[in-house]
Amino acid sequence: MKIAIPNKGRLQQPVLQFLNSVGIKPLASDERALIVPTNWEGVQLVMVRTEDIPNIVEAGAAELGITGFDYVLESGVDVEELVHLDFGKAKIVLAVPVSWGINSPEEIKGEIRIATKYFNIARNYLAQKGIKAKLVKISGAAEVMPSLGAADAIIDVMSTGTTLKLHGLKAIDTVMESRAVVIGNKDWIKSDEAERINLLLTLMKGALFARNKKMVFMNVPDEKLDKVLSVLPAMLSPTLSKLAKSDAWEVITVIDEDTLPEIIGKVVANGARDIVIVDIEKVIK
Numbered sequence: 001m002k003i004a005i006p007n008k009g010r011l012q013q014p015v016l017q018f019l020n021s022v023g024i025k026p027l028a029s030d031e032r033a034l035i036v037p038t039n040w041e042g043v044q045l046v047m048v049r050t051e052d053i054p055n056i057v058e059a060g061a062a063e064l065g066i067t068g069f070d071y072v073l074e075s076g077v078d079v080e081e082l083v084h085l086d087f088g089k090a091k092i093v094l095a096v097p098v099s100w101g102i103n104s105p106e107e108i109k110g111e112i113r114i115a116t117k118y119f120n121i122a123r124n125y126l127a128q129k130g131i132k133a134k135l136v137k138i139s140g141a142a143e144v145m146p147s148l149g150a151a152d153a154i155i156d157v158m159s160t161g162t163t164l165k166l167h168g169l170k171a172i173d174t175v176m177e178s179r180a181v182v183i184g185n186k187d188w189i190k191s192d193e194a195e196r197i198n199l200l201l202t203l204m205k206g207a208l209f210a211r212n213k214k215m216v217f218m219n220v221p222d223e224k225l226d227k228v229l230s231v232l233p234a235m236l237s238p239t240l241s242k243l244a245k246s247d248a249w250e251v252i253t254v255i256d257e258d259t260l261p262e263i264i265g266k267v268v269a270n271g272a273r274d275i276v277i278v279d280i281e282k283v284i285k
């Protein structure tokens, strides 16, 4: 089975870390190798350009691929969107010079030139909004185009907004939101690999679900148990076991990292003791 992943760029490291959390690790091979074996027998990583991954998967050259959702839309391919991931988050925005003094696309006057590498996404967006524009196709460094005079405005990817600001531009509308996604070839389900691909997808969802979640163990005296349970969330319900040598319970539960400080504060106030917090690797549902 082949999984197409970015060979460079900002998605490469998070994708490798994510695969690592699923248990797939590239085996050492020539640094310049574009097809890399992994510790999973028969699973190979195909290292290609992030924007080429949708086409490679659609063509069936790789059963699975991990890329940005923006590139999936832009390439207009017919692939399965299998698992939406929690990294590579960015927005595609319409940005104009701050000096125009406008705050929305409706305020744009006349026909403008817009530089973008998201040609198809931009064309659809402009048609939908009824904005008259000529698209200037570029392949990067969009922010410099207005000051160069190559375009009046841009449709480009933004995360912190620092690059826009640095170039005297301002986002006036969000065209789409993007993050990394696992895509699959439409025919994969019929392939010999279907069973292994399904196992892999289950592990991926498990690793994703387990992120930012902690397993929490605590001891609670019998008379405090109801009060402690009342402040605990759990996937189904907390697990309870009676401690052998005292009139107390061990309570085991899963807590979201974001809410952990608040909940730990509450259980301590309600009488829980000896609290142990551990990372969860995967949750298979």
Ligand SMILES: Nc1ncnc2c1ncn2[C@@H]1O[C@H](COP(=O)(O)OP(=O)(O)OP(=O)(O)O)[C@@H](O)[C@H]1O
Pocket: 006, 008, 009, 010, 011, 050, 051, 067, 068, 069, 070, 071, 088, 089, 090, 140, 157, 158, 159, 160, 178, 179
């Ligand atoms: N701040 C950001 N800037 C650009 N892309 C981002 C950002 N945050 C997330 N992404 C996502 O990462 C992917 C871009 O990766 P890609 O490898 O094409 O470009 P890169 O990281 O800019 O590398 P390069 O442009 O040098 O090839 C897109 O799917 C995009 O949505």
Ligand SMILES: O=P(O)(O)OC[C@H]1O[C@H](OP(=O)(O)OP(=O)(O)O)[C@H](O)[C@@H]1O
Pocket: 139, 140, 141, 142, 143, 156, 157, 158, 159, 160, 161, 162, 163, 164
């Ligand atoms: O909102 P920000 O946090 O400032 O990030 C957005 C910038 O990052 C990317 O540039 P990159 O360095 O990838 O160069 P590129 O445009 O040549 O791909 C993107 O194209 C923007 O320029």
Ligand SMILES: [Mg+2]
Pocket: 140
């Ligand atoms: Mg880039």
